[in-house]
Amino acid sequence: MSVNDVRNNDLLNNINSKNYAAIEFENFGSPDELKIVERCNVKLLPTQIRVRNYATSINPIDFKTRQGLGWAAAQNADKLPMVLGYDVAGEVIEKGEAVTEFDIGDSVVGFVGFPLIAGAYAQHIIATESELSKTISHDNAYAALPLAGLTAYQGLFDIGKLQSDETVLISGASGGVGYLAVQLALNAGANVIAVAGLKNHELLKTLGDVTVIDYRNINNFQKLPDIDLWLDLIGGDNAISQLSAANNVSRLVTIPTITKDQVCETMADKLVSSDGMLVSLNKSQLTILVKAVEKGELRLNIGKYIDYKDAIAAHILAESGQLNGKIIITLD
Ligand SMILES: NC(=O)c1ccc[n+]([C@@H]2O[C@H](COP(=O)([O-])OP(=O)(O)OC[C@H]3O[C@@H](n4cnc5c(N)ncnc54)[C@H](OP(=O)(O)O)[C@@H]3O)[C@@H](O)[C@H]2O)c1
Numbered sequence: 271m272s273v274n275d276v277r278n279n280d281l282l283n284n285i286n287s288k289n290y291a292a293i294e295f296e297n298f299g300s301p302d303e304l305k306i307v308e309r310c311n312v313k314l315l316p317t318q319i320r321v322r323n324y325a326t327s328i329n330p331i332d333f334k335t336r337q338g339l340g341w342a343a344a345q346n347a348d349k350l351p352m353v354l355g356y357d358v359a360g361e362v363i364e365k366g367e368a369v370t371e372f373d374i375g376d377s378v379v380g381f382v383g384f385p386l387i388a389g390a391y392a393q394h395i396i397a398t399e400s401e402l403s404k405t406i407s408h409d410n411a412y413a414a415l416p417l418a419g420l421t422a423y424q425g426l427f428d429i430g431k432l433q434s435d436e437t438v439l440i441s442g443a444s445g446g447v448g449y450l451a452v453q454l455a456l457n458a459g460a461n462v463i464a465v466a467g468l469k470n471h472e473l474l475k476t477l478g479d480v481t482v483i484d485y486r487n488i489n490n491f492q493k494l495p496d497i498d499l500w501l502d503l504i505g506g507d508n509a510i511s512q513l514s515a516a517n518n519v520s521r522l523v524t525i526p527t528i529t530k531d532q533v534c535e536t537m538a539d540k541l542v543s544s545d546g547m548l549v550s551l552n553k554s555q556l557t558i559l560v561k562a563v564e565k566g567e568l569r570l571n572i573g574k575y576i577d578y579k580d581a582i583a584a585h586i587l588a589e590s591g592q593l594n595g596k597i598i599i600t601l602d
Pocket of ligand 1: 444446448
């Protein structure tokens with residue numbers, strides 16, 4: 271047992287109601303940089319809500335930021351240590367006097383602190399009313415929804431302007447964002463072509479009338495029908511090869527921010543429009559997504575629940591790309 275393990279075990283045994291456990295890192299680097307620390311509650315402002323966070327999920331931005339890559343890492347470089355995470359599934363335990371919409375004990379789902387003030391890899395998190403939506407009951411699986419669901423929704427509808435009866439191709443369809451995007455597009459009446467690895471084709475076909483193609487054979491892209499909207503969740507050279515092979519693509523929304531300029535600039539001549547995007551907080555959209563899950567119109571794909579004490583293993587697994595479905599870090 272390392273010195274850090276001993277320290278972490280001592281902390282876990284001594285957490286009291288004012289203190290809580292969080293997972294932070296002090297230096298950019300490998301998953302081993304993640305450490306369990308004890309943090310102490312601070313007083314709420316009148317507009318703030320304290321949530322007992324039972325679960326968060328791992329999004330690619332988390333391990334990219336931990337590695338020191340991307341915009342969130344650059345913005346936080348001089349503010350380390352940092353707690354990762356934006357997805358929250360928990361319960362209201364305290365509220366400021368100006369909070370009217372939420373009561374103690376409400377089950378909530380939240381997209382909190384994006385992009386600058388992450389902090390959901392923690393048992394307690396402070397949020398505002400605009401960052402939370404109520405759920406009928408608590409379920410740790412809701413942690414898979416906020417960041418991925420809002421990205422899918424905004425990519426398809428706000429930026430992509432998808433209309434019913436249009437044909438949308440979703441590349442990266444079996445991933446955290448793509449799995450939700452496929453369902454949102456189907457629910458909106460679009461014709462959906464889902465690009466995924468062979469091992470995930472059956473899973474995608476269970477979502478409805480979806481044409482599924484394997485990205486490992488580039489010839490598959492030469493046979494595509496006209497595409498109104500291409501939602502690219504892959505980015506970089508792979509996205510460029512796929513788009514270059516296709517015959518007729520109208521609008522492109524490319525989601526990975528790091529390669530947005532490369533993809534948009536390379537493909538500009540072939541497209542009517544090409545856009546990147548950064549997901550943003552939108553409470554009414556988050557509420558639409560929560561209601562869709564509650565009504566059974568939107569399924570969440572959970573790969574594994576992992577206790578926060580195993581956060582290092584959770585990051586190693588997430589980065590490996592071997593597991594289909596979201597990894598939920600539970601914070602009980
Ligand atoms: N701009 C923003 O605001 C924003 C927000 C959210 C996410 N993102 C970015 O969007 C990307 C997707 O996020 P995510 O959470 O959905 O990631 P994810 O869960 O890791 O999913 C990625 C998927 O990509 C698939 N894939 C790998 N290589 C592929 C290829 N050559 N062609 C097609 N599919 C391929 C994998 O499918 P198989 O397993 O089937 O092989 C995997 O399911 C990440 O880069 C993330 O950082 C950006």
